Amino acid sequence: MGSQVDRLPLEAWYMDHSDEDQRLPHHQEPKRYVSLDKLAELGVLHYVLDADNYRQDPELARIRQERGYTYDDICDVSPDTLPNYEQKLKDFFEEHIHTDEEIRFVLEGSGYFDVRDFDDQWIRIWTKKGDMIVLPAGIYHRFTLDTSNYIKAMRLFVGEPVWTPYNRPQDENPARTGYLDTFKGNDHLNHNILAH
Numbered sequence: 001m002g003s004q005v006d007r008l009p010l011e012a013w014y015m016d017h018s019d020e021d022q023r024l025p026h027h028q029e030p031k032r033y034v035s036l037d038k039l040a041e042l043g044v045l046h047y048v049l050d051a052d053n054y055r056q057d058p059e060l061a062r063i064r065q066e067r068g069y070t071y072d073d074i075c076d077v078s079p080d081t082l083p084n085y086e087q088k089l090k091d092f093f094e095e096h097i098h099t100d101e102e103i104r105f106v107l108e109g110s111g112y113f114d115v116r117d118f119d120d121q122w123i124r125i126w127t128k129k130g131d132m133i134v135l136p137a138g139i140y141h142r143f144t145l146d147t148s149n150y151i152k153a154m155r156l157f158v159g160e161p162v163w164t165p166y167n168r169p170q171d172e173n174p175a176r177t178g179y180l181d182t183f184k185g186n187d188h189l190n191h192n193i194l195a196h
């Protein structure tokens, strides 16, 4: 999406099934990349913004205005700045949903947001400085640092933030059923998850 920032496009790929360190890329062999269009089909949005001048960035202001993101804070994921660091990292990596969008704008560092596709396969989204990602309410997802071991991100929200994670399974959760409902009748999205 629109940006003057000179950078490589966002990378996302299907994950392998190995139990190795979660901070490794976990590419399949051969690699299977996932397009931004595919992510958009899942309801995942991506923007590239100016992380060095975010306070004055008119594009960020426009997105906030359009999408109603009234709240923001900064989440600095390092042992010194994030209380209960080890436990938080474990919680971030538990597969879960939220009842609202999860919006993160990477200001420094990088990390992986993993989301489930329509066939319940993990897609790993590598977010770096300047990436803003919006995960829709009800999508199964998780987060991990990568091997650079650091991320600082702005968290945005519509109104007063509710960060509660609901760990899988959440079949009856209205956020989950609502998410699945948005794809009903979309036959070209051969999605097994609607069968469950």
Ligand SMILES: CSCCC(=O)C(=O)O
Residues within 6 Å of the ligand: 075, 077, 092, 102, 104, 111, 142, 143, 151, 152, 153
């Ligand atoms: C990239 S911010 C740290 C992760 C996080 O806030 C989350 O998973 O909810």
Ligand SMILES: [Fe+2]
Residues within 6 Å of the ligand: 096, 097, 098, 102, 141, 142, 165
């Ligand atoms: Fe989350």
